[in-house]
Amino acid sequence: MLYAFELSGEHEELPAAEVLACLKIEGLDFQPHSRVDQCLVVDIAGREEDVEKTLAGSVTGRLAMTHHILKVVGITENNPDAVLKLAEAFEPEGYIIEGESFVVRAKRIKHHVDFPCEYLEQKIGGCIYRKGFRANLKNPDVEFRLILSEKAVLGTLLSSVDRSAYEARTPQNKPFFHPGVLMPRVARALTNLSEIKTGELFLDPFCGTAGILVEAGLVGARVIGIDAQEKLVLGAHMNLEAYELDYLLMEGDACRIPLKDSTINAVVTDPPYGRSAAILAGSLEELYSGALEEIHRVLKPGGIAVVVSDKASFEYGEKAGLKVLEIYVQRVHRSLTRIITIFRKDMEQNYSES
Structure with a gap:
């Protein structure tokens, strides 16, 4: 399963190196998948429930140069058409369950895109709504996050580091x-x-x-x-x-x-x-x-x-x-x-x- 680490911009290399070190410390079976500006995607093997418990617990508790950990829905080109195609195609199972509410948040990294995040938040929200789920902007059960860097990474929020x-x-x-x-x-x-x-x-x-x-x-x-x-x-x-x-x-x-x-x-x-x-x-x-x-x-x-x-x-x-x-x-x-x-x-x- 792919997981994305939304990195801080404090250093070009240290945040990603810290993530890999923490995964090793916790004994996870992983391979780096891809890296874009302020986002590292890692393929982690094992039982999803156990992996995510470790990521949301001890890994999140150790990290300093990461903002969020996401369970990846998909990775695509950083343009609206490609992102919306991904949002239309994804299967909700494993990310959101019946009866849960959601919100969509997009984060633009530096200068990699020149279109407003709000547009994609609304459009992706529409895609998820049409799959039978209701939006809740104030207290959602699931947060979908879109990282807009050299690539677009869409996922659900697993945990956030208390910086x-x-x-x-x-x-x-x-x-x-x-x-x-x-x-x-x-x-x-x-x-x-x-x-x-x-x-x-x-x-x-x-x-x-x-x-x-x-x-x-x-x-x-x-x-x-x-x-x-x-x-x-x-x-x-x-x-x-x-x-x-x-x-x-x-x-x-x-x-x-x-x-x-x-x-x-x-x-x-x-x-x-x-x-x-x-x-x-x-x-x-x-x-x-x-x-x-x-x-x-x-x-x-x-x-x-x-x-x-x-x-x-x-x-x-x-x-x-x-x-x-x-x-x-x-x-x-x-x-x-x-x-x-x-x-x-x-x-x-x-x-x-x-």
Whole structure:
């Protein structure tokens, strides 16, 4: 069955990558089907009831850079004739049942179409009405959504991501605030890209005020944070306590992590940038090199590390023995471009004596 993820426009690649990571975390059997601007369509196998329960529950609860998840009715060209042909042809079974009411909402993505959404909403509504269903604009049982991008994707709304919850967790709204931290939606997306699962150990060796740790903790990870500054560790403690999370915090050096080898399931971290950063190493180069060596050491084989930087951290990661999976570039403002590098620690080979 095809499902569409209506993505935010915060980044060209991160929202789709986050969706695929969440589907993998939840153990769904899926294949990417197609991708257009701000919409990813995925083919998910399995019993529909079980798949949709997972999508509407744990997947929706984890996602940060998605607006809605749709059960796809069809995909067609982004012109009125093609869309109305699709609406006339579709069979209601599996999307709306007898006695249910409906509404039609259309979303135009950027400049991909130049006709009004209201026209298609009315016409599609007429098609569905003629199939024996009644419209209800205020409190419908089923919402049909039309995404108008390079293609037109028509589906029924399965779930919506509560993005307001991330706004409620902005740094200024937490008990302890310090400038220069990642916003919650970005922190959650990077946490999801690490593929951390409920109950697993998650490390941020440059935890600051615990913005990343909070997001990891809220998806059920057991979080460990390290920072070189005592005041930030105390602030991180305040923020983690506010959300009643399972955590351990330490004041210390990311180049000398006091953890055993191969004990951490995933790492997400946002090391300091610039010359003014308070660091224990002699230079940022030494800091990146030493920290990535330690991240490689403490990660379990197959574990993922997500590192945010303003420089090419992949060089230090590769030298440490980590494999680069992806590199994403995010322009924050004129003077800051984030480079997000996804690393994996290779699986260790077991050799037996012959």
